[in-house]
Amino acid sequence: MDLRPRESSAVFFLLVIFTLSKFSEAQSICSATFAHVIKENNAINAVVTTITAEDGVTARITSQVPEGLFSLDGYNLIAITVLDFETFVEETPHEVNVECTKVGSLSTTLPLKIIVQDVNDNPPAFAKSQYTLNVDELTKLETSVDQIKATDPDKTDVLYYRLDSPEGEFGLLTDFNPSIVVKKLLDYDKVKKITMTLYAQDTQIGSTAEVSHTASTTIEVNIVDIDNRPPWFQPCTEIEFATSKVCLNSGYEGTVKLNEQETGPLSLKPGPVVAIDGDKGRNDAIGYTFLEKTEDPTFQINIDTGSITMLKPVGNAEPIVLTVMAYQKENADQLATTTVILKVVISSNHPPKFVNPSYEGFISEDAGVDSLVLESKTSNRPLRVQATDEDFTNGYNPAIKFEVVDGTDFSITPEGFILMAKTVSPGTVNLQMRVFDTNNDESSTASLAVEVRPGVPTTTPVTTIMTSSIITTDQTTNTQLTASTSTSRPGALTTLPPSTGGLQGRAGEYSAGEMAAVGASLAVLLVLCLIGIGVMARRIKGHNADWKKLSEASIFRSSLGGGSGGPKEGMQYSNDGFQHDEDSGSVNSKLAAHLENKLESGMRRGPPQENMTRSAAPVPHTSSTSPPPDTSSLADSETIDGEKEVKPILTKERRAEEGYKAVWFKTDIDPNTKEDVVIIPDTGEADGDQEEDEDSEDEDNLRTDMDSEDDEI
Structure with a gap:
C-alpha cells in the first residue's frame, strides 16, 4: 500500500493511542512498584x-532472571533463597515478570x-x-618503602589501617x-630484621559500630647493609x-733477626x-x-x-x-x-728458662x-720464681719478663713474686707462667699451683722495705732478739722474721x-739510746773548746809537715820546697808565707824572750784528719810518741840538734840579732806549774795572732 508520509504518520499516531488505552486499562486491574530493594x-x-x-x-510469575530466586504468595512476591550481594551484579538487577489476568478483561504483565x-x-x-620488605640502612626519615592494602567484599565498606612496629x-x-x-x-649493626603487624578494619578505629x-598480616623488614664503611683491621675498638x-x-708488632731471613709469614702481635x-x-x-x-724490597x-x-x-x-x-x-x-x-x-741460642x-x-x-x-705452709717467706738464660755467662738476662698465661687470679711482679x-x-688454683726475652720474644713456660687456704693470713707486698736489726743480749740466757721494721703500704701486715735462737713462728x-x-x-733499747744521746750531747758541749784547740793545732802541725800526715818522726825538714822562686803558687809556699806573718805578729806581741826560748814539749804524732784525744787542754795531753821526744818549733835559725823539727825560711837570720822565736804549744806532760802556765800563755798568744790574721784575710 502506497501511503503518503502524512497519511502514514496519522495511522501510527492512532495505533499508539490505541495501545496506551489498552495498557491503561490493563494497569487498572494490577499494579506494583517498578524497582524493589532487598538486603x-x-x-x-x-x-x-x-x-x-x-x-x-x-x-503469576511468567519469567525471572535468574531463575529460582522469587515466588508469589498470593499477591506477595517473596524470596525463596538467601540473596548475596557479593554474587549480585549491580549493572544487571534481578528481573521478575508477573502476569495479571481477569476474566472478561485483558491480561497485563508487570516487569519488576x-x-x-x-x-x-x-x-x-x-x-x-x-610480606617481606628489604630496606636500606640509613634510609632518610619519612621515606615510603611500600604500600600494603587489604580488600573487603563489602564494597561499600571503608577500610582503616594500623601498624604495630616494635620500636616505632x-x-x-x-x-x-x-x-x-x-x-x-x-642501623644494620644494631637491627638486622624487624617484624611488624599490619591491621585492617572495616569500621573506623575506635567507633562503636x-x-x-x-x-x-605480618610484615618482615630486612635491614640491608649498605657500602658506607671502609675495611677494619682486626682487632679493633x-x-x-x-x-x-x-x-x-x-x-701490629713483630721481631726479625739481624742478618737472618725468616721463612714463611712473620709472626706478629696481636695477630696476623x-x-x-x-x-x-x-x-x-x-x-x-x-x-x-722500593726497588729492592725486603718484605712482601x-x-x-x-x-x-x-x-x-x-x-x-734499627726498627722497621x-x-x-x-x-x-x-x-x-x-x-x-x-x-x-x-x-x-x-739471634739467641737459648731461650730463658725457669729454674x-x-x-x-x-x-x-x-x-x-x-x-x-x-x-710453704709454715713459713712467711714469699714464693719467688726465677729464670736463667744460657746465653749469658752468669745466667742473668736483664731483659726477661714474667707473666701469667691463663687466669686472672694471680699476677707476677718483675722480680718474680706471685701476688x-x-x-x-679456698682450693688449688693451677696456672701456667711464661718467661720471655723482651728483645727477641723467646720464651718458655712453667706450671704454678697455688693452694688457697682458709683463715690463714699472709704478708702483703711492700713497696719499700728498709730493715734494721737491733740485737740485745741477755747476759744470763745469752738469747738474741732481732726486731725488724719495715715500711709497707697502708693496711699491710708487718711481721717479725724468725732469727736463730730468737722468737719464731708464723705471721x-x-x-x-x-x-x-x-x-x-x-x-729498754729506746731508753738506753736516749741516755746515750744525752751523754754525748753534754760531752760535746763541754769539750767544744778543747776540740777547737786540737783541731787548730792539728792544722798547724799539718802545715809544718807540708802534707796531711804532718811531720814524720826523726826527720829534719829542709827548705827544698823554697828553692824555686817561681813556685809561688804552691801550697807549701803559701803556708810558709802565712806562717812567717804569724811569726812576726807573735814576736811583736809575744811574751819576754827568756820565756819563749825554752824547748817545746814533745808533740804526739797524730794525723791531721783523725780526731784528737779527749783532753781538757793541749797542755794536759800525754806524750804519745813513745821513745823519742819531738819538739817542733818555728825558728829563724837553722838547728841540727836531734829531737827538733825546724822550719826555716829562704833568708838566713843572723843569730846575733837575737830574733824572737815562737814555740808551738807543748802537748807533753808539764815539768811544773810554772812551765804549764807559760805554755798556756804562749798558746793563747799564738791563737790570738792566728785568729787576727784569719779575720784580716
Missing part, C-alpha cells in the same frame, strides 16, 4: 514487594526489578599472610592510606660518633695482618698492599691474605716501620691503613688483694706474752 542475607520467604490488584484478578542491598557481613582480607621504626602515612614510611634511623571486622662508626686499630669489611652485612673482598714502594705482602714474608735478610739493627693498606677490591675508594713495626734483634719446671705456693683466702704467695690479684675461694701466730716481751725489749 542480602535475607530470611527465606521474606516479602520483596506486594502487588495491588482488583478483585477477581489472578497473578529486584536489587540486592549490601550489608557489612564480610571481614577485610590481605592478599598474603606475610616504621609507621603509616595515614590511617586510611597504608603506605609504610621510615620513622627512625636504621555494632558490626566490625578486622584482618591482619669500635667507637660511635653520631650516626657514624669507626674502628681503631693500634697496629687481617681486615674485614666495615659493612659486615656485605663482606666485600679485601686486598692488601704496602704503601711504600700477600694481596689476598695480608701475610708478610721476607725477601732478604735485614742488615740494619711498614705501612699496610687494606681496600675493597670492588670499590677501592673504601680503604684503611695501619702500621707494622718490626724490631730487629740479635724449676713447676712451683707450688700457699696463701690465705683472707690475705687480701696484692698479698704475696708464700713458699693475689683478686679474692679467691699472725705470736702469743700475747711474746709480743709483750718484744715490746719491753724495744722500750
Whole structure:
C-alpha cells in the first residue's frame, strides 16, 4: 500500500493511542512498584514487594532472571533463597515478570526489578599472610618503602589501617592510606630484621559500630647493609660518633733477626695482618698492599691474605716501620691503613728458662688483694720464681719478663713474686707462667699451683722495705732478739722474721706474752739510746773548746809537715820546697808565707824572750784528719810518741840538734840579732806549774795572732 508520509504518520499516531488505552486499562486491574530493594542475607520467604490488584484478578510469575530466586504468595512476591550481594551484579538487577489476568478483561504483565542491598557481613582480607620488605640502612626519615592494602567484599565498606612496629621504626602515612614510611634511623649493626603487624578494619578505629571486622598480616623488614664503611683491621675498638662508626686499630708488632731471613709469614702481635669489611652485612673482598714502594724490597705482602714474608735478610739493627693498606677490591675508594713495626734483634741460642719446671705456693683466702704467695705452709717467706738464660755467662738476662698465661687470679711482679690479684675461694688454683726475652720474644713456660687456704693470713707486698736489726743480749740466757721494721703500704701486715735462737713462728701466730716481751725489749733499747744521746750531747758541749784547740793545732802541725800526715818522726825538714822562686803558687809556699806573718805578729806581741826560748814539749804524732784525744787542754795531753821526744818549733835559725823539727825560711837570720822565736804549744806532760802556765800563755798568744790574721784575710 502506497501511503503518503502524512497519511502514514496519522495511522501510527492512532495505533499508539490505541495501545496506551489498552495498557491503561490493563494497569487498572494490577499494579506494583517498578524497582524493589532487598538486603542480602535475607530470611527465606521474606516479602520483596506486594502487588495491588482488583478483585477477581489472578497473578503469576511468567519469567525471572535468574531463575529460582522469587515466588508469589498470593499477591506477595517473596524470596525463596538467601540473596548475596557479593554474587549480585549491580549493572544487571534481578528481573521478575508477573502476569495479571481477569476474566472478561485483558491480561497485563508487570516487569519488576529486584536489587540486592549490601550489608557489612564480610571481614577485610590481605592478599598474603606475610610480606617481606628489604630496606636500606640509613634510609632518610619519612621515606615510603611500600604500600600494603587489604580488600573487603563489602564494597561499600571503608577500610582503616594500623601498624604495630616494635620500636616505632616504621609507621603509616595515614590511617586510611597504608603506605609504610621510615620513622627512625636504621642501623644494620644494631637491627638486622624487624617484624611488624599490619591491621585492617572495616569500621573506623575506635567507633562503636555494632558490626566490625578486622584482618591482619605480618610484615618482615630486612635491614640491608649498605657500602658506607671502609675495611677494619682486626682487632679493633669500635667507637660511635653520631650516626657514624669507626674502628681503631693500634697496629701490629713483630721481631726479625739481624742478618737472618725468616721463612714463611712473620709472626706478629696481636695477630696476623687481617681486615674485614666495615659493612659486615656485605663482606666485600679485601686486598692488601704496602704503601711504600722500593726497588729492592725486603718484605712482601700477600694481596689476598695480608701475610708478610721476607725477601732478604735485614742488615740494619734499627726498627722497621711498614705501612699496610687494606681496600675493597670492588670499590677501592673504601680503604684503611695501619702500621707494622718490626724490631730487629740479635739471634739467641737459648731461650730463658725457669729454674724449676713447676712451683707450688700457699696463701690465705683472707690475705687480701696484692698479698704475696708464700713458699710453704709454715713459713712467711714469699714464693719467688726465677729464670736463667744460657746465653749469658752468669745466667742473668736483664731483659726477661714474667707473666701469667691463663687466669686472672694471680699476677707476677718483675722480680718474680706471685701476688693475689683478686679474692679467691679456698682450693688449688693451677696456672701456667711464661718467661720471655723482651728483645727477641723467646720464651718458655712453667706450671704454678697455688693452694688457697682458709683463715690463714699472709704478708702483703711492700713497696719499700728498709730493715734494721737491733740485737740485745741477755747476759744470763745469752738469747738474741732481732726486731725488724719495715715500711709497707697502708693496711699491710708487718711481721717479725724468725732469727736463730730468737722468737719464731708464723705471721699472725705470736702469743700475747711474746709480743709483750718484744715490746719491753724495744722500750729498754729506746731508753738506753736516749741516755746515750744525752751523754754525748753534754760531752760535746763541754769539750767544744778543747776540740777547737786540737783541731787548730792539728792544722798547724799539718802545715809544718807540708802534707796531711804532718811531720814524720826523726826527720829534719829542709827548705827544698823554697828553692824555686817561681813556685809561688804552691801550697807549701803559701803556708810558709802565712806562717812567717804569724811569726812576726807573735814576736811583736809575744811574751819576754827568756820565756819563749825554752824547748817545746814533745808533740804526739797524730794525723791531721783523725780526731784528737779527749783532753781538757793541749797542755794536759800525754806524750804519745813513745821513745823519742819531738819538739817542733818555728825558728829563724837553722838547728841540727836531734829531737827538733825546724822550719826555716829562704833568708838566713843572723843569730846575733837575737830574733824572737815562737814555740808551738807543748802537748807533753808539764815539768811544773810554772812551765804549764807559760805554755798556756804562749798558746793563747799564738791563737790570738792566728785568729787576727784569719779575720784580716
